[in-house]
Amino acid sequence: ETGVTQTPRHLVMGMTNKKSLKCEQHLGHNAMYWYKQSAKKPLELMFVYSLEERVENNSVPSRFSPECPNSSHLFLHLHTLQPEDSALYLCASSQVAGGPDEQFFGPGTRLTVL
Amino acid sequence: AQSVAQPEDQVNVAEGNPLTVKCTYSVSGNPYLFWYVQYPNRGLQFLLKYITGDNLVKGSYGFEAEFNKSQTSFHLKKPSALVSDSALYFCAVRDIAGFSGGYNKLIFGAGTRLAVHP
Numbered sequence: 001e002t003g004v005t006q007t008p009r010h011l012v013m014g015m016t017n018k019k020s021l022k023c024e025q026h027l028g029h030n031a032m033y034w035y036k037q038s039a040k041k042p043l044e045l046m047f048v049y050s051l052e053e054r055v056e057n058n059s060v061p062s063r064f065s066p067e068c069p070n071s072s073h074l075f076l077h078l079h080t081l082q083p084e085d086s087a088l089y090l091c092a093s094s095q096v097a098g099g100p101d102e103q104f105f106g107p108g109t110r111l112t113v114l
Numbered sequence: 115a116q117s118v119a120q121p122e123d124q125v126n127v128a129e130g131n132p133l134t135v136k137c138t139y140s141v142s143g144n145p146y147l148f149w150y151v152q153y154p155n156r157g158l159q160f161l162l163k164y165i166t167g168d169n170l171v172k173g174s175y176g177f178e179a180e181f182n183k184s185q186t187s188f189h190l191k192k193p194s195a196l197v198s199d200s201a202l203y204f205c206a207v208r209d210i211a212g213f214s215g216g217y218n219k220l221i222f223g224a225g226t227r228l229a230v231h232p
Contacts, residue, residue, distance in 0.1 A: 004157070043158075043204065043222040056217035090157055098208070098218035100146050100165045105157030 003027040004106035006091050012112045015081060021109045023074040023091030029104070031097035032074040034066060037088040037108070049074060050097035081113045116141050118207045120223035127195045127230050135190040135226045137205030146208040147188040148220070149179055153201045161203075164188060175199070195230045202227050 004025045013019050025032060034046040048056035049068040063085075065077040074091055088110050092103040117140045127133045139145055146165055150158040162173025169181045179190045188205060205223040 006157075040224075042224045045219060048217050050217075056219070058219075092157075100163070100208075102148060102160040102163055103158075103220065104160065105150075107155070107157045110155075 004091060004093055004104050006089075006106035006109050008109060009107065010110045010112075012114065013078070013081065014114050015083075017081075018077070018079040020078065021076040021089055021091075021111075023076075023106055025072055025074075025091075025093040025104070025106075027093055027104060029093040029095050030071055031094045032068060032071070033092040033094075033103065034074065034076055035090040035092065037090055043090070046076075048097055055097055078111075081111075083113050086111055086113045116207055116209045116219070116221045118205050118221050118223040120203075120205055120226045122226050123224075124227045124229060127228070129197055129230055129232050130194050133192050133195040133199070133228065133230070135203050135205075135228060137188045137190065137223060138186050139188060139205070139207040140186060141207060141209035143209050145188075147179075147181060148206040148208075149173065149177070149188075149190050150204045150206065150222075151201045152204065152225075158204060161190070195228075197230050197232055200228055200230045 007022045032049045036044045045058045046060045047066045052068045063080050067075040088108045090108045091106040094103045095101045119138045148163045149161040152158045161177050162171050164171050164181045172178045177192050202225045204225050206220050208220045
């Protein structure tokens with residue numbers, strides 16, 4: 001793996017549930033990202049954090065709530081999701097946000113909303 | 115506006131043959147360009163990037179890519195394909211000039227599935 005871990009790897013939840021996705025990076029990076037990957041669609045950037053400050057919210061519905069308590073941890077809190085939110089959610093990190101360096105991705109959480 | 119296109123949904127190659135996965139981009143200024151690979155049930159793995167300098171960039175697992183400014187392309191290549199290269203490949207672009215006032219997004223293509231047959 002690349003130094004970015006995500007838990008859980010799989011999650012099934014009902015539309016009324018509340019759950020959280022966790023991401024941890026062990027690379028000493030200052031920027032962290034949430035992406036949504038749906039079948040046959042390009043990767044969608046959801047949120048960007050730089051030094052624990054949110055610098056981008058890419059028009060994501062409020063039923064997704066990110067939290068970045070420190071530069072190594074990133075959470076995505078989920079509540080009252082819809083079936084169309086079922087997707088692979090990927091976390092990534094990089095040294096800085098918006099620069100020339102590559103992003104390192106975690107293995108993803110496969111989310112199914114019933 | 116930034117955009118990246120991967121014109122082929124799937125590329126089929128026989129093992130041992132050369133492979134090319136195509137990518138074209140559109141940015142207002144000079145680009146940062148990246149290739150990533152995704153194996154089943156895994157996240158994206160970085161392969162290589164072009165920032166500046168030599169137009170031919172060498173990366174992981176024997177892959178290379180050629181930056182062509184006049185054709186706005188950044189095609190991924192490998193001289194001899196392996197069955198284990200079968201995966202989903204993503205091209206991505208960031209506009210250097212775009213980093214002003216807010217986050218400078220990395221834009222991904224839709225992906226190209228590479229199938230290498232024995």
